[in-house]
Amino acid sequence: VGGVTFAYIGGRLLHGLGVVLAVTTVVFFATRFIGDPVRTALPITATEEQAEEYRRILGLDQPLLEQYATYLADVARLDFGESILYAPEPAASLVLDALPATLTLVVSSFALALLLGLPLGAIAALRPGSWIDNVVVTLSLAGLSMPAFWFAQLLILLFALRLGILPTSGSGSVSHIVLPMITLGVPLAGRISQLVRSSMLDELTKLYILAARARGLSSRAIFLRHLMRNVLVAISSFVTFEIARAFVGATLIAEVVFAYPGIGQLAIQAGKANDVVLLSAVVLIASILVVLLNLASDILRGLIDPRVRVAG
Amino acid sequence: MFRTLYGIAEQEAAKQKPTHGKESHVMRGQIRSGGRRARVPRFAAIVGSALLVSAVLAGVSASAPMSDAQSASSLRVAMAGPSIPFEPQGGNSDHRYMHNILDNVYETLVATGPNGGLVPLLASKMPVPINRHTWRIKIRSGISFSNGEPLNAAAVVYSIRRVNRPEILATADFRDNFEYLTGAREVDRLTVDVTTRSPFSGFLITLTTLRIMPPNYASRSNAFLTRPIGTGPYVLASGTGNGPFVLRANPRYWGPKPTITNVNVRVIPDPNTRISALRAGEVDLIADLSPDARASVPKVIATTGRETPTLSLNTRSGITADVRVRRALNYATNKTALLSLSAGLGAVPKCQFLTPAAFGHNPRLRPYPFDPGRARTLLSQAGASGRTITIAVAGFRFAGASDLAQAVAANWRAVGLNVNVQQQTTNDEFIGALNAKGDKRPDALYTPLTIVDLTTHVRFMLSDGALSSFSHPEVDAALRQGLRTLNTERRLALYQEALEVACNAAGFIHMVHPPTLWGASRRVSWSAPRADGAMTYTGMRVSG
Numbered sequence: 086v087g088g089v090t091f092a093y094i095g096g097r098l099l100h101g102l103g104v105v106l107a108v109t110t111v112v113f114f115a116t117r118f119i120g121d122p123v124r125t126a127l128p129i130t131a132t133e134e135q136a137e138e139y140r141r142i143l144g145l146d147q148p149l150l151e152q153y154a155t156y157l158a159d160v161a162r163l164d165f166g167e168s169i170l171y172a173p174e175p176a177a178s179l180v181l182d183a184l185p186a187t188l189t190l191v192v193s194s195f196a197l198a199l200l201l202g203l204p205l206g207a208i209a210a211l212r213p214g215s216w217i218d219n220v221v222v223t224l225s226l227a228g229l230s231m232p233a234f235w236f237a238q239l240l241i242l243l244f245a246l247r248l249g250i251l252p253t254s255g256s257g258s259v260s261h262i263v264l265p266m267i268t269l270g271v272p273l274a275g276r277i278s279q280l281v282r283s284s285m286l287d288e289l290t291k292l293y294i295l296a297a298r299a300r301g302l303s304s305r306a307i308f309l310r311h312l313m314r315n316v317l318v319a320i321s322s323f324v325t326f327e328i329a330r331a332f333v334g335a336t337l338i339a340e341v342v343f344a345y346p347g348i349g350q351l352a353i354q355a356g357k358a359n360d361v362v363l364l365s366a367v368v369l370i371a372s373i374l375v376v377l378l379n380l381a382s383d384i385l386r387g388l389i390d391p392r393v394r395v396a397g
Numbered sequence: 398m399f400r401t402l403y404g405i406a407e408q409e410a411a412k413q414k415p416t417h418g419k420e421s422h423v424m425r426g427q428i429r430s431g432g433r434r435a436r437v438p439r440f441a442a443i444v445g446s447a448l449l450v451s452a453v454l455a456g457v458s459a460s461a462p463m464s465d466a467q468s469a470s471s472l473r474v475a476m477a478g479p480s481i482p483f484e485p486q487g488g489n490s491d492h493r494y495m496h497n498i499l500d501n502v503y504e505t506l507v508a509t510g511p512n513g514g515l516v517p518l519l520a521s522k523m524p525v526p527i528n529r530h531t532w533r534i535k536i537r538s539g540i541s542f543s544n545g546e547p548l549n550a551a552a553v554v555y556s557i558r559r560v561n562r563p564e565i566l567a568t569a570d571f572r573d574n575f576e577y578l579t580g581a582r583e584v585d586r587l588t589v590d591v592t593t594r595s596p597f598s599g600f601l602i603t604l605t606t607l608r609i610m611p612p613n614y615a616s617r618s619n620a621f622l623t624r625p626i627g628t629g630p631y632v633l634a635s636g637t638g639n640g641p642f643v644l645r646a647n648p649r650y651w652g653p654k655p656t657i658t659n660v661n662v663r664v665i666p667d668p669n670t671r672i673s674a675l676r677a678g679e680v681d682l683i684a685d686l687s688p689d690a691r692a693s694v695p696k697v698i699a700t701t702g703r704e705t706p707t708l709s710l711n712t713r714s715g716i717t718a719d720v721r722v723r724r725a726l727n728y729a730t731n732k733t734a735l736l737s738l739s740a741g742l743g744a745v746p747k748c749q750f751l752t753p754a755a756f757g758h759n760p761r762l763r764p765y766p767f768d769p770g771r772a773r774t775l776l777s778q779a780g781a782s783g784r785t786i787t788i789a790v791a792g793f794r795f796a797g798a799s800d801l802a803q804a805v806a807a808n809w810r811a812v813g814l815n816v817n818v819q820q821q822t823t824n825d826e827f828i829g830a831l832n833a834k835g836d837k838r839p840d841a842l843y844t845p846l847t848i849v850d851l852t853t854h855v856r857f858m859l860s861d862g863a864l865s866s867f868s869h870p871e872v873d874a875a876l877r878q879g880l881r882t883l884n885t886e887r888r889l890a891l892y893q894e895a896l897e898v899a900c901n902a903a904g905f906i907h908m909v910h911p912p913t914l915w916g917a918s919r920r921v922s923w924s925a926p927r928a929d930g931a932m933t934y935t936g937m938r939v940s941g
Contacts, residue, residue, distance in 0.1 A: 124824040131572070132863050133832065139567045171481050171638065173619065179638075238669055245677045253673045254665050255641070344665040346639045353666070354479060359824065 097383050101376035108372040113156050116361035117149065122169055143169070165366040170358040176366035180348055184370070186256060187347030190265055190339065191331045195324065197270030198277055205274070206281025207313075213286065221278055228275030233335075237268045237342040254344035265339040273327060277320060284319040288312055318389050325382035329375040469941035471659040472921070472934060475671045477685040479639045479664055482622040485608040486560050486569040496931035497662060497684070498642055502543075503608035503627035506534060506553065507601055509754075509849065515601050519548060519609055519628065521587075526883045529596045534604075536587040540651045543632045546611040550583040555612035557581040557591060574603040574853055596881045598888045599852030602756060630655045630935050640664045644934070655935045672916060681921050681939065684932065686914040688740035694916030700926040701744045702913040703752055703849065706801055708788065708841040708906040709857070711866045716786055717840045723903035725775035726786075726841075727765035729812040730805055734767075735909050738800050742914070746907035748900035750846050750854065754928055757851030757892035762900050764907070772812040785815040789839035791827035792820055798843050801908055831864050838866050841906070847929070851892045852880065858899060867904035871895075 116122075123140045124131075131139075140146045144155070144166075159166065165176040202225075209221040244251040244264060255261050288294065289312070297307045327335075332348075340349035348367050355363035480495040481487075485503055487495070507523070510516040517523050524534040540548040559565060560575040569575055577599070580592040593600060609628065615621050623637050630650045636642030644660040663680065665671045671683040672693050683694070691697045710717040710726065717723055732745045744752075748765065751758040776782045788806055792799030799820065806816040819839065821827045830842050848854045855876045856862035860869070872895045879891035899905070913930045917923070920940040927933060 121823075121825045121828075124828045127567075135567070135572065136828075138563065142564060142567055171479075172484075173622065174482055174638075238673075241670060241673045245679075246673055249677065253677050253679055254667075254670045255663060255679075257641075342667045342670055344639075344663070344667070344670060350639065350666070 093387070094380070094384065097380045101380055104376055105369070105373055109157065109160055109369060110153075112365045112368050113153055116365055117152075122359045122361045160369065165369070166362045168355075168360055168363040168366075170354060170360040170363060176360075176363045177370070179351060179363060180366045180370045183346060183348045183351045186345060187332070187336055187340070187349060190262060190269065190336055190345065190347060191328060193262055193266045194269035194273065194331070195328060197266055198273035199324075201270070201274035202277025203281055206278035207285060209278065209282045210285035210289070218282075221282070225275035225278045228272045229279075231272065233268055233272070233338040234342060236271070237264070237339060240264045240267055241342075254342070256344075256346055261343075261345070265336075265343045265345050268339045268342070269331065269335060276327070277324070280320050280323055281316055284316045285312065288315050314389065318386065321382060321386055321389065325378060329378055332371045332374055332378075468659075469939050470657055471661070472657045472682065472937060472939050473680040474660060474662045474932065475665040475674055475680045475683045476662060476932075477664070477666055477668070477671070480636075480642065480662075481638065483625040483633075484565070484622060485610060485625065486565055486571070486575070486606075493930070494664075496929075498633060498636075498644070499608065499625060499627075500629075500931045500933050501631040501644055501660070501935075502625045502629045502633055503610070504629045505605050505607055505609065506536075507604040509605055515605065515756075519553075520604075524591075524601065524604065526600075527590070529883070530592050530594075532591045532593070532600050533584070534589045534591060536589070537651070538587055540628055541649055542611040542614070542626050542628050543647045543649055544611060544614055544626045545649070546613055546626075548609065548628055549586050550589045552609055552612050553589045554581045554583055555616070556607060556609045557589075559610070559615075560607060571603060571606040571853065573856075574599055574606070577603070596883055598880055598882055599850055600883075602850035602852060605849070631660065636662070653935075657934050657937060657939055660934050675916050675918065678918070681918045682932070682937075683916045684930070686916040688742055688912065688914060690916070691740060691742075691914065695919050696917045696921070698915040698917050698921075698923050698926050699742055699912050700928050701752060701910050702847075702930065703755065703910075703928045704845055704847045705746050705750045705752070705910055706795070706798065706843065706845045706908045707750060708802075708805065708908065709844045709866050710904055710906065711838045711840050711842075712868055712902070712904050713866065714835045714838070715840050716781055716784055719779045719781065720902060721775045721779040722781045724765070725772040725779070725781070725812065726809060727903050727906055728768045728775070729772035729808050729814075730765070730906055730908070731767040731808050732764055732908060734808075735801060735804055738797065738804065739909065739911050742912035744910040746910055748907060749896045750848050750857070750905070750907060751851060751896070752910055752928065755848050755850060757848075757889065757896065759893040759896045761893070762897060765903070769808075769812050776813060782813045783815060785817055786840045787817045787819050788841045788843065789819045789821055789827075789830050790843035791824075793822055794824065794827060795843065795845050797911070798845070802843055805906070805908065834866070842866070849929075851876075851896075855880065858895065858904075867899065867902075869898060869902050869904070871898045872902070 121136075123136050123143065123145060127136060127139060137146070144152065147155075163177050167173045168176040168179055171179055205221045205225070209218040212218050241253050241264065245253040251263055252261055253264075293311060294307060297311050302310075334349075336347060337349035337353060339345065340347045341353055344350075348371065352364065352367045354360070355367060474497070476494050476497050478494040480498050483495060483499055485499060504519050506518060506520040507515050508518040515523070519537055519540065521535045521537045524532050527533045534553060536548065536550060536553060542548060542552075546552070557578055558581055560569060561578060566572050566575060577593045577595070577597040578591060579594050582590055584590055591600070597603075610621065611626050614626050625633055628651065630647055630652065631644040632647045634643040634645045640663055642662040644662065646655050646658040663674075665674055665683075668685065668687060668690065671680075671685075672690055674680045675683050675694055686694065686697065710723050712718060712723070717726070736743055736745065745764050746752075747759070748762040749759060753760065773782070786809065788802050790798050790802040792802070799818075802818050806818050809816045821830065830839055831844065844857070846854060846857065856864050858867050858872055859865055859876055860867070860873050875891045875895035875898070879888045879895065882888040882891060913926070913928065915923075915926065915932075921937060922940075923937045925936050
């Protein structure tokens, strides 16, 4: 595929499977030791006998290794069992139902971040030390420094209460995604613009730029074909990492503040209720996504940058 | 600063490429000048486009939240948590939000009336015991479920038998009560006899929690977990899990037709966002309003809740085994000041778990007055001055618990005790302490209790009660006799007697009855908000 060998993809897939297995193991044992889910699910007046009975119903009375073997077999079929909080709803379907909302949020946030971060970083790098550079750097630092929950509330105050042009929270229409998208996207745009600025400043000092100029290439061609290509290679790893981070945590705050029904909100509910089944499903499905994302990123980088096309 | 940093970068570049440094600089300038005309407008266009898209989206959305806002027949509500699959008998603290839906869809045979007393609802009159183990229920005629199934003896028998299945009992909030119900049989089309394990004085209060289901619909599949069908004033038109939920007036409803015919319930977990949604006019009513936030909403609807955060003192061992110490702790606790933690709202308990609306409440009791001098004297007499006492509190589980415990600890330190506030961090730790006896039980354990009838909570007071750290033979005798007594007046008298003895023995420190608060727009009125915090929309009015 575009110079990236199947052996390379296979190797990355195997590596990803190993990561998922390790996460599965960690999640299983961690959720068994963070507290007794049975006691959380039952009213506080429940007796020990009642708790034992419920433990038996959930299959938590079996030896731990036996539970682990059953768990692995079930997870292989993406069958995590019934959520304790949402019983009898299967945990996997709850997560898969919530996933499109989170995907939409993540994709739109990154689109916004790239839309803002790339040009602003480029402008700053092309006019180093100018007022526009100072403004971009200051704004990006401000975006980076703002706590997400505070920024989110400011956005609600401005757009929903003061201007009355956007809903405070919820889902169901495109307008509902605007504020969570800005909450996630703006700080990210700050990071991207800083990275683009520093990468461009680095690249501008390199010989291939001079060589390209000597070959008579136009500034536009140098910028688009040479400079931005190398800058994109530099930021692609960062973007992959940030997308992975968004899936496993960064969306939590935005989803809770804006009552946006994604997997972040589901994870918070599962954590509060000590629903180990649902929590496992959220973490594992998110980790599978991250592994796939990394694989896609590796292939993409191979396509952009011939140096990383490694066989096997 | 950035200019300086840039200068440093330039110098570094010049060092690395001495022969091309100048050219590089020129190069950069050329790219910059060459691209300026073409790119800057493009960047501006891109950013402008993004803003334009946002503005269009905003324009699309601006009308959405206001679409059904001005109708007197519609109400928009925000609650704090998800309504999980609608098991009619399910319920612990994680399930409490579903009552905001289910209490409007299902009905019970007996209900709690506006003044706290019990009244027949689906029963045509109050059920009566026909012998010591059997109660007879007469059902109203002419009622049907919203799917057309008739309400009859078969439906009541089905619903009563269902609650004793192990999988239902496992998480049923009123499991202790349901376990008393051993059988139900049809006497005729509208009469049912229910047998109990032993003479069961809590039968009527149990019926207030037992939702009646349509047997044909409920036995066919688990569809009722997502589409509940009841006899109540509303039907669930759509919604599950995190909502939004749409309730419509039940056209088959047998009682007075609700004036609000459409209710839209949203889940907004963040308390600040809930308030913003109310202020922005997106919703008319928000639940779980914090006392601190009452100035932020147009209108506050409040009621004294049923919960009584209590410190259960260990009367069997340790420093609190001495009644003088326990009384001293009660005198040392400034309960009126504790109310300031809930902005002065709520009430001071009258030396008992129960609010005035609960069955068993003893109106003759008075809280121990705040009297630090008397507390010091009693502690001195008991030789307890300067000794260490431990308050265990599961602050992670109960909102506001840690603040209450710290405030009480400060009161106790002021009378010369060394107080250790032990934060429990897991459910196992809390439940372990609650079930512990003797030395293993903390001196004072934070225990929030919500009681509608003392019958359901005697286990906290009986000497051999699984969750009790209290022991008093007179209390045991009165409670046991009360449990066996089916005559309501006699049972009430016995419970009141037990509570009076328990108050004198100072086995508990009943701290506050916290308020239940809702935020509302000015067009919403609610004549009788429920103490348990559940929202029933028939009692509400919305002005147009």
